[in-house]
Amino acid sequence: MARWSSPKDPALEAALRRNRRWIVNNQIKRLLLRFPSRTAPVRLLQSRFKTLDLLGRAANWLRKYPSCFDLFHGGAGGDGDGGEEACFGFTKRMAALVDAEEAAVAASEPAMADRLARVLMLARGRRLQVSKLAALRGPLGLPDDYLLRLLPARTDLFRLANPYPHRRNAAELELLRWVPSLAVSSVEAAAASAADSSAPRFTCSLPPSWAKSHAKMEEFNSTPYISPYSERWAAIGTDADAEKRAVAVVHELLSLTLWKKMSVLKLEHFRREFGLPEDTARMLHRHPCLFYVSNRYKIHTVVLREGYEGSELREKDPVVAAKDRLGELMQEGLHEYNQRRRSDNLEKKRRRGEIEIKEEEEEDDEEAARLDSAEKREERRKFYKVAKPTTSWPSSEHTVYHYGGGYNFTVLNFWAPFLVRSELVDADGPAHTGLWNLYLDEPAAVWAPHVPAFDYAVVSASSWFYRPSMLYEAGRLVGCHHCLLPNVTDLTLRYALRMATRAALRAVVSSDGGGVTAVLRTVSPSQYEGGEWNKDGNCVRTRPYRRGEKTLQGFELDFHTLQVEEFEAAKRAASGGGGRMMLMDTTEAMIRRADAHPSRYRGWTRRKEWMKEYFTISNDCVHWCVPGAIDAWNDMLSHIGAREGYDGLELREKDPEVVAKDRLGELMQMGLHEYNQRRHAENLEEKRRKEER
Structure with a gap:
């Protein structure tokens, strides 16, 4: 029977990454350990090169790892001419790590x-x-x-x-x-x-x-x-x-x-x-x-x-740790070889008389090609580190990502699709998507108590308000959205989203901490074409819309308008307090990216009969999967954070050390201005004398 693999887990896939160079060098290491002197002729390695699935000269391979292997000549040559034979062995650092591995074993x-x-x-x-x-x-x-x-x-x-x-x-x-x-x-x-x-x-x-x-x-x-x-x-x-x-x-x-x-x-x-x-x-x-x-x-x-x-x-055996150190040394040797090879190539170009500008351009092109090459991915991974968080789940609706190692940065993610307290009262409901009780003046308990400890709070919600709901304020039923019940006023989903957004923003800016920056992310539009999400709607575009080719319409236009209105109202209300408000308007950028949705490829595609009860495939034109779409949100958020400390081009609050450096810069600027004025006067005087002569 054919096998299949689990849904991809990027972290575990990274753990299975296999460096082919490391495997080859480990086999060369084992070959050397068979000799008491830990040295062997290069021709012996050359004779076994094909068994290692390699081509070319063995000596060239060894030169790529100068931190691991030494090449030298010693002993009588095998050709009978009295010459010395090329041999190889461990470097001192490699020998020390091999000894450490043997000791660990x-x-x-x-x-x-x-x-x-x-x-x-x-x-x-x-x-x-x-x-x-x-x-x-x-x-x-x-x-x-x-x-x-x-x-x-x-x-x-x-x-x-x-x-x-x-x-x-x-x-x-x-x-x-x-x-x-x-x-x-x-x-x-x-x-x-x-x-x-x-x-x-x-x-x-x-x-x-x-x-x-x-x-x-x-x-x-x-x-x-x-x-x-x-x-x-x-x-x-x-x-x-x-x-x-x-x-x-x-x-x-x-x-x-x-x-x-x-x-x-x-x-x-x-x-x-x-x-x-x-x-x-x-x-x-x-x-x-x-x-x-x-x-x-x-x-x-x-x-x-x-x-x-x-x-x-989670726990590394001492033998695993020793092998990891060997791998790091091999990677370091490869990097050293590549740097030296690149310097030699540049020197050859200089000798051929190539101009400096062309040389720099070719140098940049070579560097870009090196980083993008699949063969050098392991090397790039070694020298460009990516911070990885420690993840914990205090509850099914609360995830914590903590970045230690000098960052001391924590991201908390809360699942509160309505922003306010909600209860599912009917799993089916009038639209077969459930019926919910929404308490529009009570922020959800999963996130509201944590707000005073935040530096930034990003508020975003819209899509779940399409679901039928009963709307409560001050514990009293005030209306509903698409509940289809007699004697209950249908206030529409616009009212529900407006009041929930208002309650969430007020909870953030009026928190006890007082130093929280509230960031409201505007609606991210769904982009179904040819029908609704449950009526064969799909998103099959292969390129983004051009500017002006697609505009916001219908409910989503109303959502965006009321979000901006509630943001402005909350900003005016917070102007006298310590809370700060910022609007992250992603709608205009996202309305063009109809090509970035997963569509029917959101889930498991190779289904067997026994999998049908676990995996349901539906066209997803709400979430994003193509690189670049959500990355724009991160760029916006980073820009907002960088802008927060400035009033125009000036810092809002200056540290005394910054003030001192600014004064030094002003003094330098005054000196430069005085020099330029004097130089300008001298040039005019010289020009006048030439005209008189």
């Missing part, structure tokens, strides 16, 4: 033995073929000679046997005794260390907005947890507990790996030994709270979600 031998014993305890009969264990050697962090390192000192725990002497590669590694202290899974250990000492259960690592996945996980956790080390082996496909145990086995196996990930193909090699179902891939997809399946590089890889914080491992 040696120090981790007890942990390796425990991991190996746990894997054998997971297997049927507590034994595995050595040839199959080779597939787990990399993920478990076992060195090439792990049998020689671990077995001689642990003959009471492991035994190497060959039950079928007439077969090749039939040797098996057997666990001689059960170790109760190791038969504790990561789920059981987490439950034991919890403050409430609750029963072992799986935890969902998806955001709270994945409501269906959370509900499925709760249903899965409703039955007791089955330890992967349990001796209860259910019949695959017949026992209801079989999948429960299989999920626990995969979870535990991934927990034992250093990088919390493994190839699905390798995992399926152990179906019989670990009691996994025939279609293991489908089982992994049934539990997205626990596992993420990627098809990066056309290799299906399963990742343990709880092992990662963003794209970084």
